[in-house]
Amino acid sequence: MKILLKLAFSSLLALPLTVNAQQESFPEGTVPNEHNLEGVQWPRLDAQGNTYFRIHAPYAKKVQISFRGPMTREADGYWTYVSPKPETVGFHYYQIIIDSISAADPATKSYYGMSKWVSAIEIPEGLPYDKVQNVPHGDIRMKKYWSEMTQAWRMCYVYTPPQYDKNANESYPVLYLQHGGGEDETGWVFQGRMGNIMDNLIAEKKAVPMIVVMDRGYALPPGAPTVRFDNPQTNAFLAGAAAPAPNAAQRQTPRPAMNMQRMLGMFPELLVKEIVPMIDASFRTKPTRENRAMAGLSMGAMHTYMAVLSNQDKFASLGAFSGGSAGPVDQIDTLYDGVFANPEKFNKQFKLYFMSTGSEENPERVKAFADAMKAKNLKNVVYYESPGTAHEWLTWRRSLREFVPLLFK
Structure with missing residues (x-):
């Protein structure tokens, strides 16, 4: 009797779904x-x-x-x-x-x-590099920590490569990977499909197994007003450029003016003083500058310039996706205490200097800066232009795909 009742109840549950599927x-x-x-x-x-x-x-x-x-x-x-x-x-x-x-x-x-x-x-782009495939998969972990600088609990996501838990005696290089304005530490995990991209590159032996840390890019002193990206002008840039626009002009909507200092906050300083030591203490990292890289998109690219170029003793590689350049090309010799003015020193310091942009987001300035660096005989400079994309996640997924295989080689 119980079996018959269960079957009848299951049939009743299934019936509306079947009818709806037939009607629609x-x-x-x-x-x-x-x-x-x-x-x-x-x-x-x-x-x-x-x-x-x-x-x-x-x-x-x-x-x-x-x-x-x-x-x-x-x-x-x-x-x-x-x-x-x-x-x-x-x-x-x-x-x-x-x-x-x-x-x-x-x-x-x-x-x-x-x-x-x-x-x-x-x-769909129709390519497999950012899709789940039948390969060994890494883990994405949530790591909570207390920040003395912000006087608040913070959280980051940490990708550990396949076999991390099995290979208990092995240490790994670290990539710090930042989101853009109006997004948060979940961006690279979900919108960016970072885990799939990393798993596939590592399985194909195109990339060195590494740890990837994705933190929240907003860090302000206690009591400071929160920075938001929800006014209509900013939304038009952050989402309208990324959304399918009816014409090229809309896709290239200029960035609205905003208080840059408040937007960037003290995250670069927080990263160097608190996040990097916390990650080195919590995971099996190779805690040397040669085994530490940072990359980010848009606002995260600006964070990357500030953190890496001001702390060359901590990082040897950087990636800036849709983040412009480190400054005006006509001031290249004076930027960041003259980091670009001395080719011999630069070439010893940087194992990789990667800049990317979408072909539909006015790439001329970024390309001009990359060309100027190469003209000064600065080595390990890579420029990548994503074809047919604007300020959007497809540009950044492709940029990560191109950037990661060049790291830690």
Whole structure:
């Protein structure tokens, strides 16, 4: 009797799902967005990169998807939107805007961007380097620690390579990897797919096994006002440039003016004085400058310049993704106490100096600085330009893929 009741109950549970699946039809050739919650069918996309949204809001007067046009009201209480042309390849933030109220789409996973939890849609690149593959996988651990400088508990994510726990006598070099403005320490873990990229590169023997530390890039003295990136102008830059824009001009929206000192805070100092010693004490690291690197995207690239160029006794390699240059190219000899003015000293100090940018985010300044460094006979300088991408996660995933194989060789 119990078995029969269980079978009957299971059938009843399954019935509505079957009926709904039969009743609902989808645009031909479309599949669910890969960031949807499990089993959720909308939003969708097709092989050409067109996107399809469907939102149930029967009492709303106006609904739209951020960085896209307004949605169309249907008779059944749903609102729909189909992109007028294929959207750009990559990972793009978005929100639902219902009668002027913006919120994350409950149909998708949420990601921290623009200083808030938002949704994402992905137009697949079609390459395996950032996908989960059948290779040995490292672990991503959460590490909490007390900061005397900020008088607060902080947390970072730490990637340890495959076999870290089994090879108990082996020590590893360390890469400190920073997020951009309006994002946090979760960015490289989820949006950036750092773990997949590292696992695949290590499995292919393209990269040395290493520890990767991803900390929160906001650090201010106790009582200082919090720095946020949630005003409309900043959002347009941080997300609008990353989102599929209708034209090139929108994709190249200039960075709004902001208090740079407050934005960067004291994180570079915190990294050197507290985070690096904490990581060396907590993990099996190789605690020498030759085995320590730092990289970051956008704001994190500026943190990287400040931390590495001011502490050359602590780091031997740096990577700046979509972070401009260390300064104006016509002042190259005076920047950071003349670090670029002495080729012999520079070439001894730096094992790798890597700069990258997207081809659609005005790369001329970064390339000009890299060219000027090479013209001065500075060695180990690498410039990478991501084709067809702007200030967005696909630029940074590709940059990490190109950067990591060059480290610790």
